[in-house]
Every structure is written in C-alpha cells, then in structure tokens.
Amino acid sequence: MVLRSHFFLLNILAFFSCFSAVFAQAIDSTGTKFSVEEAIAYSLENSRQLNDRDLDIEIAQQQVREYRSIGLPQLSAQLDYNHFIQLPVTILPDEFGLDPMTGLVRDDFDPEVSFGTKNSITPQIRASQMLFNGSYLTGLKAAKALVDLEETERLVSEQDIRFAVIESYYNVLIVELNTQLLQKNLQVLEKLHFETSQLYENGFVEQLDIDRLDLSLSNLRMQIGQSLRNEELMKRILKFQMRFPLDEPIDLSDEIQKLEEEASIELLELELSLNERPEYQVLNKQAVLNQLDIENTRRQRLPIANVFASYQRAFQDNSLKVFSEPWFPTFLVGLSVQVPIFNGFRTDAQIKSRKLQSLKIVEGKKMMADGFALEVEQGRSRMVNAIAAIKNQSQNLELAEKIYTTALIKYKEGIGSSLEVNQAEGSLYQTQGLFVAALYDLVQARTSLEKALGQK
Numbered sequence: 001m002v003l004r005s006h007f008f009l010l011n012i013l014a015f016f017s018c019f020s021a022v023f024a025q026a027i028d029s030t031g032t033k034f035s036v037e038e039a040i041a042y043s044l045e046n047s048r049q050l051n052d053r054d055l056d057i058e059i060a061q062q063q064v065r066e067y068r069s070i071g072l073p074q075l076s077a078q079l080d081y082n083h084f085i086q087l088p089v090t091i092l093p094d095e096f097g098l099d100p101m102t103g104l105v106r107d108d109f110d111p112e113v114s115f116g117t118k119n120s121i122t123p124q125i126r127a128s129q130m131l132f133n134g135s136y137l138t139g140l141k142a143a144k145a146l147v148d149l150e151e152t153e154r155l156v157s158e159q160d161i162r163f164a165v166i167e168s169y170y171n172v173l174i175v176e177l178n179t180q181l182l183q184k185n186l187q188v189l190e191k192l193h194f195e196t197s198q199l200y201e202n203g204f205v206e207q208l209d210i211d212r213l214d215l216s217l218s219n220l221r222m223q224i225g226q227s228l229r230n231e232e233l234m235k236r237i238l239k240f241q242m243r244f245p246l247d248e249p250i251d252l253s254d255e256i257q258k259l260e261e262e263a264s265i266e267l268l269e270l271e272l273s274l275n276e277r278p279e280y281q282v283l284n285k286q287a288v289l290n291q292l293d294i295e296n297t298r299r300q301r302l303p304i305a306n307v308f309a310s311y312q313r314a315f316q317d318n319s320l321k322v323f324s325e326p327w328f329p330t331f332l333v334g335l336s337v338q339v340p341i342f343n344g345f346r347t348d349a350q351i352k353s354r355k356l357q358s359l360k361i362v363e364g365k366k367m368m369a370d371g372f373a374l375e376v377e378q379g380r381s382r383m384v385n386a387i388a389a390i391k392n393q394s395q396n397l398e399l400a401e402k403i404y405t406t407a408l409i410k411y412k413e414g415i416g417s418s419l420e421v422n423q424a425e426g427s428l429y430q431t432q433g434l435f436v437a438a439l440y441d442l443v444q445a446r447t448s449l450e451k452a453l454g455q456k
Contacts, residue, residue: 032244032250032251033252034169034250034251035252035254036165036252036258039165040165040166042242043161043162043165043242043243044158044162046242047243048243050154050157050158053153053157054154059150060143060147060149060150063146064140064143064146064147067139067140067143070130070133070136071140073127073128073129074129075125075126075127076125076126077123077125079122079124080120080123081119081121082119083119084118084119087114087116087118088114089112089113089114090112090114090115091111091112092111092112094109096109096111097111117316117317118317118318119315119317119318119319119320120314120316121315121322122312122313122314123312124311124312125310126308126309126310127309128306128307128308129306129307129308131306131307131335132304132305133302133304134299134300134302135300135302138295139296142289142293145285145289149282149285149286149289152278152281152282152285155278155281156278156279158278159278161241163447163451165241165242166443167443167444167447168234169238169252170256170259170439170443172235172238173252173255173256174439174440174443175231176231176252177256177439178432178436179231182220182223182224182227183224185425185432186220186221188408189213189217189220189425190217192408192421193214195412196209196210196213196418197210205418216425235250238250256439259442259446267383267446267453267455268383268449270453272372272373272376272454273453273454274369275454276453276455277372278454280369280372283361283365284365286361287365290358290361294351294354294355297354300340300347303337303338304337304338305335305337305338306335307334307335307336308333308335309332309334310331310332311329311331311332312329312330312331313328313330314328314330315328375448375452376449376453378452379445379449379450379451379452379453382441382444382445383445383446385441386438386441386442386444386445386446389438389442390439390442392438393431393434393438396431397431397432397435399431400428400431400432403427404424404425404427404428407420407423407424407425408424
C-alpha cells in the first residue's frame with residue numbers, strides 16, 4: 001500500500017527548485033566527488049557574487065588611494081601660445097598729447113595705440129602642497145572604513161553561500177536515502193510477489209492477494225521514478241549553487257549518518273555573540289562611517305591652507321625667433337588661505353541630519369540584536385525537536401521493519417493473512433517517510449541554528 005507521506009516529502013523537496021522542472025535521466029555516480037566542506041570551498045572559490053564583492057573591495061581600496069593623493073604634492077606643467085591677428089587697441093587720454101608750450105592737444109596726436117607683440121609663448125611649472133585641511137584626515141579614515149565595510153559585507157555573502165550549499169548537499173543525501181529505502185522495499189515486494197505467484201499457481205492463495213501486490217508494486221515503481229527525478233533535480237540545484245557545470249556528473253562522499261552524528265548537544269549550548277554575526281558587523285561599520293561623516297562635516301568649518309610655487313618664462317615678439325630673442329622669467333611663491341564664514345546654515349543642517357542617521361543605526365542595532373536572540377531561541381527549539389524526532393523515528397523504523405518481517409514470515413508459513421502483510425507494509429512505508437522527513441527537518445533546524453549563532 002502506497003501512502004501519502006512519500007508524495008508529501010517529494011513535494012517539499014521539489015518546492016526548493018529555483019528553475020523549471022525539466023528532469024533529466026538519473027546521473028551516473030562516476031562524477032567528481034565532494035565532501036560537504038569541499039563543496040563549500042568550491043562554491044566560495046567560483047562564486048560570481050563573491051567575485052563582485054572582491055571587485056567592490058578593490059574599488060574601495062583605489063578610492064583610498066584617490067583620496068590620499070589630495071594631501072600629496074601636486075605638480076603640473078602648462079604651455080600657452082597666443083598669436084594676435086590684430087592687437088588690442090588702447091585709447092590714451094588727452095594728457096599724453098598735450099603740447100608743453102601751448103598746453104593744448106597736438107593736432108598730430110593719435111590716441112589709439114596698440115601694445116604688445118603678435119606672438120607670445122609662456123611655459124609654466126606650478127607646484128602646490130596642502131598645509132592644513134581639517135576634513136582631510138577624517139575623510140581618509142572614512143575611505144579606509146569603507147574598505148572594512150566592503151570586506152564585512154563579503155562575509156555576509158560567504159555565510160549565505162555556505163549555508164545554502166550545506167542545505168542543498170544534505171537534501172541530495174536525503175533524497176538518495178529515500179530512493180534507497182524505496183528500492184529496498186521494491187526488492188522485498190518483488191520477492192514476495194514471486195513467492196505469492198507460486199502459491200497462487202498451487203491454489204494456496206487467492207487472486208486478490210496477487211492484485212494487492214501488483215497495485216503495491218505499481219505505486220512503488222512510480223515513487224522510485226519520482227524519487228530518482230528529484231534526486232537529479234536536487235543535484236542540479238546543488239551544482240547551480242556551487243557554480244559547478246550543470247552538464248557534468250557530481251558525486252557526494254559524505255553519508256547521511258554524518259548529519260545525525262553532528263546533531264550533538266554542543267550546538268545547543270553555544271551562546272549568541274552579536275559580533276559573530278556579519279550582519280551586525282556591517283551595522284557597526286556603518287555606525288563608524290556615520291560618525292566620521294559627522295566629524296568631517298564639522299571640520300569643514302576650519303580654514304584650508306595651501307602653499308604654492310610657480311615658475312614661468314615668457315617669449316614675446318612679432319616674429320617667432322624663439323632661439324635668438326630673449327625669454328623673460330617669472331618666479332613666485334605664495335600662500336592661499338580659505339576661511340569659511342557663513343554658508344546659510346548648511347553645515348549645521350548636515351550635522352543634524354547625520355546625527356539623526358546615527359540614532360537610526362543605534363535603533364537598528366537594537367532591533368537586530370533582539371531579532372538574533374529570537375532566531376537563536378527558535379533555532380534551539382527546532383533543533384531539540386528535530387533531534388528528538390530523529391531518535392524517535394529511528395526506533396519506530398526498527399520496530400516497523402520488525403513488524404513487517406514478522407508478518408511476512410507468518411504469511412509464508414500460512415499462519416498470517418495477506419491483509420496483515422499489507423497493513424504492516426503500509427506502516428513500514430509511512431514510518432520510512434516520517435524518518436526521511438525528520439532528517440529534512442534536522443537539516444533545516446541545524447543550519448538555522450548555526451546561522452543564528454553566527455557559526456562558520
């Protein structure tokens with residue numbers, strides 16, 4: 001007799017598919033072997049998401065270099081060439097044309113004159129150095145803090161990938177175990193069908209007994225087909241999360257017993273450390289950045305001082321005899337001081353805005369801490385229930401197998417009925433389904449608790 005528990009389990013496992021259910025044939029077990037830790041390492045090495053995070057870190061590092069360059073000496077060179085097609089005209093006042101004898105403007109006086117030469121060439125070298133900028137050092141600290149933030153956000157991505165791979169890995173093992181149980185049931189049922197057929201031919205059993213076995217075999221073969229297809233699907237999901245080629249075979253070296261062995265009480269005794277959660281570390285980094293932003297805004301009220309030097313040589317002539325005519329040098333040094341006085345209360349508004357943002361971050365940290373504590377309590381509760389369920393279902397499975405074996409022996413010896421065998425068979429299948437479902441719950445409970453505790 002086929003029970004609903006197997007269908008329920010298969011539907012749960014299929015629910016976690018992230019792409020369309022186009023099932024391929026069952027994969028051959030000759031592919032690359034991975035333990036769960038090897039699968040995690042492979043996924044971290046090949047993750048596109050982490051590659052993007054690494055690029056973000058490199059970008060932040062280059063931004064630190066970019067900002068640091070502001071405080072380093074600045075050197076530039078410039079070359080100006082001007083050719084006047086028509087020189088500008090200057091109007092001289094009448095005083096320049098006065099006749100000293102008469103005191104009147106001379107008749108031949110022309111007030112329109114042009115000064116300068118048609119060609120001028122001016123090469124220049126300019127150097128400057130920041131002497132004081134109140135916000136510079138603070139901005140440099142903020143740029144470095146941004147690198148820390150990007151590295152911490154990478155840890156969040158690593159954690160998400162790790163637990164996704166762990167769940168997918170053990171889901172594959174669970175479906176494989178389900179397939180093995182069904183195939184074992186099929187072998188026993190086929191043997192019973194053969195023996196019952198022999199008894200039928202000799203007139204010891206009825207056609208009804210054969211029909212019941214045919215129905216059970218048909219349903220069992222259908223379940224095995226579904227389980228094999230789900231096994232392939234779970235492997236494809238695992239390969240997708242690992243960034244492993246989907247068209248290449250993969251094999252898992254760990255066994256499902258490892259999951260039961262690692263479900264120890266030690267995990268339940270661990271205490272939550274907020275700093276172990278990368279999400280909390282991200283908020284801490286954001287709080288640091290916000291405080292640096294406030295400090296930087298305040299320091300923008302301070303003066304900015306720069307020292308500079310400039311050297312140039314100028315050539316001026318109507319011709320371009322640059323090698324024979326003189327060049328006139330100019331060399332200067334100077335100090336530039338900029339003092340902010342009033343900017344319409346913009347700085348005050350910026351500081352208050354950033355302080356309000358700090359309050360939001362503080363409240364966010366409190367809410368996150370409370371949420372983490374709740375996650376840990378829920379995870380512990382699920383873990384305790386899952387461990388108890390595994391122990392209970394393991395005992396029930398042994399008992400169901402014993403009852404089924406006894407019913408088969410009694411049936412073969414003629415002191416039991418086929419109905420009794422059918423009932424024992426149904427109880428066995430149901431118990432197997434509950435055992436597999438308990439394993440699935442254990443995977444979910446364990447990964448949830450480890451993530452809540454910030455375990456790596």
